[in-house]
Amino acid sequence: MTEPVIQADGICKHYGRGETRVEVLRDLSFELCAGESLAIMGPSGCGKSTLLNLLNGLMQPDRGSLEVFGLPYQRLGDNGWARWRRHRIATLFQDGNLIPTLSVSRNIAFRAGLAGLKVEPLELLQTLGIGDVAQRYPDQLSGGQRQRAALACAFAMQPELILADEPTGSLDEASARLVMPLFFKAMHERGLTALIVTHNPVLAQCCDRVLHLSKGALSP
Ligand SMILES: Nc1ncnc2c1ncn2[C@@H]1O[C@H](COP(=O)(O)OP(=O)(O)OP(=O)(O)O)[C@@H](O)[C@H]1O
Ligand SMILES: [Mg+2]
Incomplete structure (x- = not known):
């Protein structure tokens, strides 16, 4: 058992608070093992992005126990979480997280650099089918190209855990079918663990396990 x-x-x-208080997560429990891929599905507004932000330390839970890499979240502190976000935990945010003033290539090199690594951006982009946009800036990309560039940035930092918020949300069906196998191939090659929030049942089925988020809790 890993x-x-x-x-x-x-x-x-x-x-x-008060009248505007919304209880998003109510009694949420789950486990994710090393090398496993888990899909989380659920309707808009059910708390999927909130959950991802608890798992990368951008927010703290009100109650409950959360351990990441065997460490209770409170023990890590803000600096510890920031370090893990540079080295160990890559988050693919729903709206992409590229630096607008850097070309796609330089975005990738920058992310690798933060983790103390050097990569060949063009090679990485070519494996994701977007080698032709290496010199463009994020605002010159389509939604699907931006998502793939964000994925390249995530791979560039060689994380142990990827948290992906709708990674195929801006892709048409053909691009999604192209990118999904690349994602899982890269994941297996690198021994990555992944938690993927998605509305896409095809993507969910590619994962080892699927859980549904409803009324603040997860169930099979
Ligand atoms: N900063 C905030 N202040 C108040 N309410 C918020 C805030 N962020 C999110 N919410 C509310 O919390 C709930 C969960 O939001 P969240 O973004 O986690 O949903 P989601 O499942 O990711 O939705 P989607 O599929 O649309 O991305 C929603 O009802 C949302 O309106
Ligand atoms: Mg969301």
């Missing part, structure tokens, strides 16, 4: 990369038990998270 060590759990994520272990969450009874997580609760709310936004707002």
Whole structure:
């Protein structure tokens, strides 16, 4: 049995206060083991992005126990989480997270550099089918190209855990079919663990396991 990369038990998270208070996560528990890929599905607004932000340390749960790489979240502190976001945990945000003033190539080199690594950006982009946009800036890309460039940045930092928020959300069906196998191939080659939020049932089925987020909790 491999060590759990994520272990969450009874997580609760709310936004707002008084009349505007919304309980988003109510009693959320799950485990994700090293090398495993888990898809999380659920309707818009059910708390998927909130969950990802708890797992990369950008937010803290109100209650419950959360361990990432075997460490309780409180023990890591802001600097520790920031270090892990540079080296160990790559998040593919829903709106992409490229630096607008750098070309795609330089975005990739920058992300690798933050993790103390050097990569060949063009090679990485070619494996994702977008070698032709290496010198363009993020605002010169289509939504699908931007998502693939963001994926290249995530791979460039050679993380152990990838948290992906709708990684195929801006891709048409043909591009999604092209990118999904590349994603899983790269994942297996690198021994990555992945948690993927998606509305795409084909992508979900490619994962080892699927859980549904509803009423603040996860179930099969
Ligand atoms: N900063 C915030 N303040 C108040 N409410 C928020 C905030 N961020 C999110 N919410 C609310 O919390 C709920 C969960 O939001 P979240 O972004 O996690 O949903 P989601 O499942 O990722 O949705 P989508 O599929 O549309 O991306 C939603 O009802 C949302 O309106
Ligand atoms: Mg979301």
